[in-house]
Structures are given as C-alpha cells and as structure tokens.
Amino acid sequence: MKNLLKSKKVISFLTTLSLSITLLTGFPLITYAQDNVKNFDIVEITDFHGALTDSSGNPAAAVLAERLNNIKKSNPDRTLILGGGDLYQGSATSNIMKGVPVQEVMTKIGMEVTTLGNHEFDWGLDTIINTTMKGAGYSIICSNLYDKTTGKRVFEPYKIITKDKIKIAVIGGITTETPSIVLPDFVKNYEFKDLTTEINSVAQEIKEKKLADVTLVLVHEGDNRDNATGPVFDMANNLKNVDAVFGGHTHSKVSAVATKTNIPVYIANSYGKGYVNAKLTVTNDKKVKFETPSYEKSYVALDNENGYKSKNPNIDNDIDKIVKDSNERTAPITNEVIGRNTDKDLTRVQEFSPYGSSILGNWSTDVTREAVNAQVGFQNNGGLRIDIPTGDITVGTMWKFMPFDNTIYKLNMKKSDLKAVLEQAVCDGGKGIQVSGIKFTYDSKLPSGNRITNITKEDGTAISDTEVLTTAVPDFLATGGDGFTAFKNCGGSNPANDTHIIVRDAFIDWCKENNKNDNKNTIPNASISRINNISNTLATKTAA
Incomplete structure (x- = not known):
C-alpha cells in the first residue's frame, strides 16, 4: 500500500512539473507516457x-x-x-x-x-x-x-x-x-x-x-x-x-x-x-x-x-x-553511339487491344529474323524493356531495351505450328507476341484456343499446310517461356537449334550497319499492322 501511495505521488509530481514547465516556457515537456x-x-x-x-x-x-x-x-x-x-x-x-x-x-x-x-x-x-x-x-x-x-x-x-x-x-x-x-x-x-x-x-x-x-x-x-x-x-x-x-x-x-x-x-x-x-x-x-x-x-x-x-x-x-x-568502368562499352532517333520516341505501344503490333516489336522481330536468315521472326512483349527516347542511340540503350542474354534459336515450323503458337499468344491469360514475316488476324470474342482466324505471309501470300518456314525465336520462347510450349514441339527443346547469336548483339550490329549520317532515324518509326483483332477498334497497350 505504501509503494502504491509512493507511485501515485511520483506520478502527481511529474505531472505538476510538466504543467509548470509548459506554463513558464510555452513548450510542453515530453513525458514518460x-x-x-x-x-x-x-x-x-x-x-x-x-x-x-x-x-x-x-x-x-x-x-x-x-x-x-x-x-x-x-x-x-x-x-x-x-x-x-x-x-x-x-x-x-x-x-x-x-x-x-x-x-x-x-x-x-x-x-x-x-x-x-x-x-x-x-x-x-x-x-x-x-x-x-x-x-x-x-x-x-x-x-x-x-x-x-x-x-x-x-x-x-x-x-x-x-x-x-x-x-x-x-x-x-x-x-x-x-x-x-x-x-x-x-x-x-x-x-x-x-x-x-x-x-x-x-x-x-x-x-x-x-x-x-x-x-x-x-x-x-x-x-x-x-x-x-x-x-x-x-x-x-x-x-x-x-x-x-x-x-x-x-x-x-x-x-x-x-x-x-x-x-x-x-x-x-x-x-x-x-x-x-x-x-x-x-x-x-x-x-x-x-x-x-x-x-x-x-x-x-x-x-x-x-x-x-x-x-x-x-x-x-x-x-x-x-x-x-561503375559507369566509368563500363563506359567504353556502353557509350558508343550506334544510331540516332530524331523524330519521336520509339515505343512498345501496341496498335490493337488486347494484343497488336508495335513499332519496336516490328523492328526487333525483323532484326532477329534477318540475323539468322529466317523467314519468320518472333519476340515476346515482356522481353522489350524500354521505349527508346529521342537522341543518340548507344550500346547502353540497347542493353536497357534488351537486358537479357537471350540467344536466337532457328526452328522449322509449319502453318499448324504457327497457329498453335499464336493461339497461345491470344488465349485467356496469354501475353501476346510480336511477329515478322507473317501477319495474322484473331477474334478475341471467340473461345480461348480457337481465336486465330487467318495467317498469311507478311505480303499477304497464303501459307500452305505443308510448307515449312524457318523461324527465328529467342531461346526464352523456344524453351517454353511465357507459356509458349508450342515452340518446344518444333525443336525448341533441342540445344542443337541454338545459333548462339545473342538477340541484343543482333540489335547492336543492325544499328551499327544502318547508322546514317543524314540526320534521319536509324530505327524505322512507322507502324506496320501485322496483328489485327477483328473484335476491337484501335487501342493502345504497352508491353509490361
């Protein structure tokens, strides 16, 4: 009981002291509470x-x-x-x-x-x-x-x-x-x-x-x-x-x-x-x-x-x-100017929703295809990491655009194989895809797995059921990444189909070879529709 009374007296004293200091100084005392x-x-x-x-x-x-x-x-x-x-x-x-x-x-x-x-x-x-x-x-x-x-x-x-x-x-x-x-x-x-x-x-x-x-x-x-x-x-x-x-x-x-x-x-x-x-x-x-x-x-x-x-x-x-x-150590590599963009930002914005062509998607697949002399090229949307701003394009820009060390696989694919891949691209939960050498139409209102309505070569020429097309695919996709298991059935699981050409290196080499001195864009900035959703109007979508 005495200890309790002592405790109450201490608390009372501290409270009185706090109030007194506040009144005298205008500043409250931070108390034990x-x-x-x-x-x-x-x-x-x-x-x-x-x-x-x-x-x-x-x-x-x-x-x-x-x-x-x-x-x-x-x-x-x-x-x-x-x-x-x-x-x-x-x-x-x-x-x-x-x-x-x-x-x-x-x-x-x-x-x-x-x-x-x-x-x-x-x-x-x-x-x-x-x-x-x-x-x-x-x-x-x-x-x-x-x-x-x-x-x-x-x-x-x-x-x-x-x-x-x-x-x-x-x-x-x-x-x-x-x-x-x-x-x-x-x-x-x-x-x-x-x-x-x-x-x-x-x-x-x-x-x-x-x-x-x-x-x-x-x-x-x-x-x-x-x-x-x-x-x-x-x-x-x-x-x-x-x-x-x-x-x-x-x-x-x-x-x-x-x-x-x-x-x-x-x-x-x-x-x-x-x-x-x-x-x-x-x-x-x-x-x-x-x-x-x-x-x-x-x-x-x-x-x-x-x-x-x-x-x-x-x-x-x-x-x-x-x-x-760190930048100084890598500068001899990254600061090399390999091109220029003088017009407007080169973007990954897709022309149609939920999936469509993009300026950088078209360019990247064209380069990948040409690097191994293939007829068709593919690129996953998520592999393209930045839009490319106006100004000088450097080696460092390409590292930011394609930071992954993906290599190019060269596969042989029939029209049925292409359809299987494209169905996976536009299915429920699909991630879309960028293409070169072909164009296709899909209907997002149709059941998942049955949405591709037409596939042709890029110039509109028909593809026969028996025709075999050489196809350039990043190893990430070839081995089943992003859910594209259809590539595995066309040789994606076979390391012998790996060309060992790094996708990013193909981009860098292309820019160097196409670098102009006439103040024009090195990378084409024209939208080319290779993917069309017949159930949708024009829309915009940027790759994640």
Missing part, C-alpha cells in the same frame, strides 16, 4: 532493375539514398529498409558487372533484407549468391523456393531484425509464376511451392515460439495494377499472424488493405521511381498498428521535378561515387 509508443519507418524498394540512373542519366540511386538517409536520421534505430526482388537485372552497367554496383548501393543505403525476384534467376542463382551478393550487408530470404534434390529450402525463410528492442520478423517469398517466365534451364532444379501455405506455416512457427513482436511478409508478387485485386491481395486475404505485406513484380504502386483480413498491402513501383514508407506503431504491450495505407501517406515518388529530375537534386555523394565509378 510517450515512451509507451514506438514509431517505425518500414521502407520498401522493389523492382529496381539496375536503375543506378534513369534512362536520361538522372541520379536515381543517389537521390533515393539521400531521401532514405534523411528518414534514418530522423528516426534512428527505428527504420527498416526492405527489398522486394528484381533488384539487379536491367541496365548495362549492372548487367555487365552482374549486379555488384546495385548490391553495393543497397548495402550502403542500409537495406537489411530482400526477397528473391524472378529476374534473380536470369544469370542463374549461383551468380547471384557467389558474385552479386558477395560482401553484401543484407541477405536474401525466401520461404517457398525448394531444391528438388535435397527437398530443403534454398534460402532462409525469414529473418528476425531487432529495432529499438522490438523484434520484427520478415518472411520472404517469390511468385509461383517464375518457372514460366524464366529460362527453363535456370529453374529446372527448383520447386516453387504455394506462397500462402508456406508463409502461413512460417508465421505460425514464429507466433508459437514467440520469436517476434511484428511479422511482415516480403514477397515478389503483385496486383492487377488496380491497387485492389490480384495475386498479392488473394494471398493477403488468406494470411494469418501477419501484420503487413510488401510486394513487387508488377511494377505498380500499391497502398491498400486486403478486404477480408484488413492486412495492409504495399508495392513500391519500380526502377527507383519511388519508395514506400509505411508507418508502424508498437506500444509497450506490443500492440501493432500500421497507419491507414494511401498513396499520399505511404508512397514517395522520385521521378519528378522534386526528385531526381530536379535541376539540382540533393544526392548522397557516396552513392553517387559508386554509380560514377
């Missing part, structure tokens, strides 16, 4: 894709670092920086150096953990583990990737990070779509298990063993680009014992709540264009609360005049040095 709440900044960077600078050379990484430094300074020991995967593959400097400069940037920024993205398989996981991540200050986590030989997880499923005495568990995961969008040879030894099942299992273990006060999910999985639906929301609506989800993969800006579970869901755009800063509050009795997600509160854009497009942007000098040193 506020120690009951700890406020955290949970920052996500995702799908960075090697964007040390943007396509115009603006200092994307250095500006990002400066912003995050300010957050850490304002909230020391309560800032956690996460990576949502696909960090390295996508720019000439990063690709040539196998992602090392990006890893050095993320380490310097203070990233503490990243999940695994599908593009981390583009060089093979051995390269990521033994080269890219060598000396990294952060680690990779992934709960649903298993080695088929051992039956064990390839990476640790989660990591516990302590911030100001609060234990935060971060569970990693990768989209189960990965095997269909990565070169099959690089994923053949791995099993991608169901995300929801694996995450719930890990989260239950963390809860039962009382390993953490906060449990976050960090997955390379995305939405339907609508901030409301899609795989990441489907997953979040079926999770248990999880406080928030940070996603990626779809290059979208997401800041919303899963409707069934009320779990906050975030995705931080791509290419260093911005980041998510989610505000987390933890009380002394370990009650966890995230600020209601919204673009205004959670997402910070950097691809504007207040960010890295400013005339005099605020940058982190250490990061700027890493970027400049």
Whole structure:
C-alpha cells in the first residue's frame, strides 16, 4: 500500500512539473507516457532493375539514398529498409558487372533484407549468391523456393531484425509464376511451392515460439495494377499472424488493405521511381498498428521535378561515387553511339487491344529474323524493356531495351505450328507476341484456343499446310517461356537449334550497319499492322 501511495505521488509530481514547465516556457515537456509508443519507418524498394540512373542519366540511386538517409536520421534505430526482388537485372552497367554496383548501393543505403525476384534467376542463382551478393550487408530470404534434390529450402525463410528492442520478423517469398517466365534451364532444379501455405506455416512457427513482436511478409508478387485485386491481395486475404505485406513484380504502386483480413498491402513501383514508407506503431504491450495505407501517406515518388529530375537534386555523394565509378568502368562499352532517333520516341505501344503490333516489336522481330536468315521472326512483349527516347542511340540503350542474354534459336515450323503458337499468344491469360514475316488476324470474342482466324505471309501470300518456314525465336520462347510450349514441339527443346547469336548483339550490329549520317532515324518509326483483332477498334497497350 505504501509503494502504491509512493507511485501515485511520483506520478502527481511529474505531472505538476510538466504543467509548470509548459506554463513558464510555452513548450510542453515530453513525458514518460510517450515512451509507451514506438514509431517505425518500414521502407520498401522493389523492382529496381539496375536503375543506378534513369534512362536520361538522372541520379536515381543517389537521390533515393539521400531521401532514405534523411528518414534514418530522423528516426534512428527505428527504420527498416526492405527489398522486394528484381533488384539487379536491367541496365548495362549492372548487367555487365552482374549486379555488384546495385548490391553495393543497397548495402550502403542500409537495406537489411530482400526477397528473391524472378529476374534473380536470369544469370542463374549461383551468380547471384557467389558474385552479386558477395560482401553484401543484407541477405536474401525466401520461404517457398525448394531444391528438388535435397527437398530443403534454398534460402532462409525469414529473418528476425531487432529495432529499438522490438523484434520484427520478415518472411520472404517469390511468385509461383517464375518457372514460366524464366529460362527453363535456370529453374529446372527448383520447386516453387504455394506462397500462402508456406508463409502461413512460417508465421505460425514464429507466433508459437514467440520469436517476434511484428511479422511482415516480403514477397515478389503483385496486383492487377488496380491497387485492389490480384495475386498479392488473394494471398493477403488468406494470411494469418501477419501484420503487413510488401510486394513487387508488377511494377505498380500499391497502398491498400486486403478486404477480408484488413492486412495492409504495399508495392513500391519500380526502377527507383519511388519508395514506400509505411508507418508502424508498437506500444509497450506490443500492440501493432500500421497507419491507414494511401498513396499520399505511404508512397514517395522520385521521378519528378522534386526528385531526381530536379535541376539540382540533393544526392548522397557516396552513392553517387559508386554509380560514377561503375559507369566509368563500363563506359567504353556502353557509350558508343550506334544510331540516332530524331523524330519521336520509339515505343512498345501496341496498335490493337488486347494484343497488336508495335513499332519496336516490328523492328526487333525483323532484326532477329534477318540475323539468322529466317523467314519468320518472333519476340515476346515482356522481353522489350524500354521505349527508346529521342537522341543518340548507344550500346547502353540497347542493353536497357534488351537486358537479357537471350540467344536466337532457328526452328522449322509449319502453318499448324504457327497457329498453335499464336493461339497461345491470344488465349485467356496469354501475353501476346510480336511477329515478322507473317501477319495474322484473331477474334478475341471467340473461345480461348480457337481465336486465330487467318495467317498469311507478311505480303499477304497464303501459307500452305505443308510448307515449312524457318523461324527465328529467342531461346526464352523456344524453351517454353511465357507459356509458349508450342515452340518446344518444333525443336525448341533441342540445344542443337541454338545459333548462339545473342538477340541484343543482333540489335547492336543492325544499328551499327544502318547508322546514317543524314540526320534521319536509324530505327524505322512507322507502324506496320501485322496483328489485327477483328473484335476491337484501335487501342493502345504497352508491353509490361
């Protein structure tokens, strides 16, 4: 009883002292009561894709670092920086150096953990583990990737990070779509298990063993680009014992709540264009609360005049040095001017919806076909990564446009084989395709699998049922990538059909050979309709 009276007297004294100081100085005294709440900044960077600078050379990484430094300074020991995967593959400097400069940037920024993205398989996981991540200050986590030989997880499923005495568990995961969008040879030894099942299992273990006060999910999985639906929301609506989800993969800006579970869901755009800063509050009795997600509160854009497009942007000098040193090392390769674009941006915008021809799709398939002297050429939409702006076209431009080391397969295909491929392109859930040497018509209102109504040569000449056409196909498609299994039936599974000509090298060589000195575009900027949807009017669609 005496101790209770003493406690009440102390509280009364502190309250009186606080009020007295407030009255005398005009400034309130921060009292012991506020120690009951700890406020955290949970920052996500995702799908960075090697964007040390943007396509115009603006200092994307250095500006990002400066912003995050300010957050850490304002909230020391309560800032956690996460990576949502696909960090390295996508720019000439990063690709040539196998992602090392990006890893050095993320380490310097203070990233503490990243999940695994599908593009981390583009060089093979051995390269990521033994080269890219060598000396990294952060680690990779992934709960649903298993080695088929051992039956064990390839990476640790989660990591516990302590911030100001609060234990935060971060569970990693990768989209189960990965095997269909990565070169099959690089994923053949791995099993991608169901995300929801694996995450719930890990989260239950963390809860039962009382390993953490906060449990976050960090997955390379995305939405339907609508901030409301899609795989990441489907997953979040079926999770248990999880406080928030940070996603990626779809290059979208997401800041919303899963409707069934009320779990906050975030995705931080791509290419260093911005980041998510989610505000987390933890009380002394370990009650966890995230600020209601919204673009205004959670997402910070950097691809504007207040960010890295400013005339005099605020940058982190250490990061700027890493970027400049790396660019200087690769400059003899990347800075070579091989062409020019004097008219307007060369785009991947497709002429018809949901699938049609594009200017760069037509050009890329023409070049691929000509490189191996084939009659038909194909290119997957997702393999073309940027529109090409006006100005000089450099080797570095081509690395950004086609960052993948795909080689050209040369296959023999009949009209029935072409139809099988095109049906897969325009089926429900299809990804479309770009073509050269042929043109085709489809009807999107017909049943999936029976939508191709006509295929001819590009000049309108008919293709007989028995005619065999030589076809140029990137190895990604030839071996069944993006769901194009029909190519495998035409020799795509046979390495003997690989010409070992890298698609990107074909583009570079073509530009060099066609570079004009008369101030005209090197790459043709004329739209040629090779794909027509008879159930749709003209529309625009850009490849993802």
